[in-house]
Amino acid sequence: MTLVRHRRALVASVATLVVLAPLVWFWQASLIPGSYQASSLGYHDYGGGPRLPGTTRSVASLTEQVHRTPDVRVTLTARRERGHGIDGYTLNHRSPGPTIRARQGQLVEVRLVNASVPDGVTLHWHGVDVPNAEDGVAGVTQDAVRRGHDFTYRFVVRHAGTYWYHSHQVSHEQVAGGLLGALVVEPAVASPGREALALVHDYGGRRTVDGAAADRRVDAPAGAHVRVRVVNTNNGQLATWPTGPYRVLAVDGHDVHEPGVVRDRSVIVAAGGRVDLDVTAPARVELSGVALVVGSATGDARRPTRTLDLLRYGTPAPIGFDPATATRHFTYSIGRRPGFLGGRPGLWWTINGHPYPDVPMFTVDTGDVVVMRIDNHSGSVHPMHLHGHHVVVLRRNDIRATGSPWWTDSLTVANNDTYDVAFVADNPGVWIDHCHNLPHASDGLVTHLMYEGVTEPYRIGSRNHPE
């Protein structure tokens, strides 16, 4: 009968609406405007601290306030070019790009020219706490440099150590494609010792050290000490282990205080992280697939089963501030849940329970002492990278750090791990705080540390795609 049939069709239609309506609602709610300011999405999180109206300043005005002739001048020309068996990117026709060397305290000036990268480029100085306008994040601290254009970065390198630079425009593609290089800051008074760079990058799954897919040799007479600067430019953590005893001199550009001799342990270098190792020739520094061969070492070494725990390595030293006086306490809780991200269905990372862009913007004022609890229950490891600051690790899984102050800018947070870190908010700006497994960041594992009163003239979307 038609009445029954009509009733049935009606019930079926209502049931369809019941299924589809929430899906459409969530889909619609996840849409991100075509272009937007980084500071316009998400919600402010004051970490329990006061909300003070800061002096209004633009990101663009937060430049290096040192006016003299640069000590180091470099021009880097970015191109889309084939190399290492992939369609990638080069700087001055090389990947990795030229190593920039400077002395502590010097003013570095880098002119970036985009010769042929269609999406545009930027350069981010990974681990160097530069002024905000020099941070090189497309859509946050500058506009991406379009083809035929250039941009000049100026900053003082105040901390000796091992750093690297890479594009922060479509970074999940451009960094994997090789738009990167090393930045080494030597102490103001040059140390007489030998040193070697071991920048590790995978091109389409092929591991290289300083661009070579084979072991790299460094001359050193037996018994000589060599400082090996290991840079992990990949999206996952890297295990490195020298044959023979060694020390870890520095982590993420900060010296370890009184590092002890390490034997039969590997060191885990976070994605984006660096370690400086002191090895004695002859030795092989294994880099999980390639090696840096120091002196006349032969053979290779199996990876030790144990790893060095930086929470207990070295001896304590003053950190220059008291975390107990923190006025802001933030939580950066990483999870994962099904839903929509910008209209795309899938399983997406969440920060404090919500996917991007519904994420907390950690809002601080200059001079604040900040404690942040990073916990990860997402099922994956996340190398967390805060721009413009170094954080010191206080606790992991509520176990206090008892070794050297562990300063880091790229911290591997394994699944089910919790880290308490602290820092002083001493570098005004808008600083992204994201996962350096760059496809994760492009899937929304990114938020900001923002200083009160800092305004942004740039927009994400249209031609700026930082992740």
Added chain:
Amino acid sequence: MRTAYRVVAYLIAAGVAVQAAAIAFGLFGLSKWIEDGATVDKSSIEDASFNGSAGFSIHFITGTMIIPVLAIVFLIFSFFAHVRRSVLWAGLVLLLVIVQVLLGFLSFVVPGLGALHAINALAILVLAIVAARVGPVPRRSGQATPSGTNEARV
């Protein structure tokens, strides 16, 4: 509508086959890649491209997007298809698909659950085929059948 319902049921079953094929392709490719001298660690696996690496991407996209969307479409079609207990079948398929996606992610934390992930895949395959082959709601003049009434109440 009954045809659409059946087609989607068979598409879900085919999706399970694609999943099995993709993951086997990926795992054998990974094995050969290692045999040929690659060193695998967290870094290299993130950006790896070898003969077979596409299998992992296909498995991920099919499993987290295509099959879940098909399962939802299947449920909607089941409201309109005059098939015996169609809503029950489609609801079960969707439930198992949700369980399957969860197992897929939890297995990275508890690898033993991967065994259930494989068995549940077979359950989805069987269920989808059975659902596709169920006969139509028997017609009685002027009266909905008991199963038809059930269907309408869902």
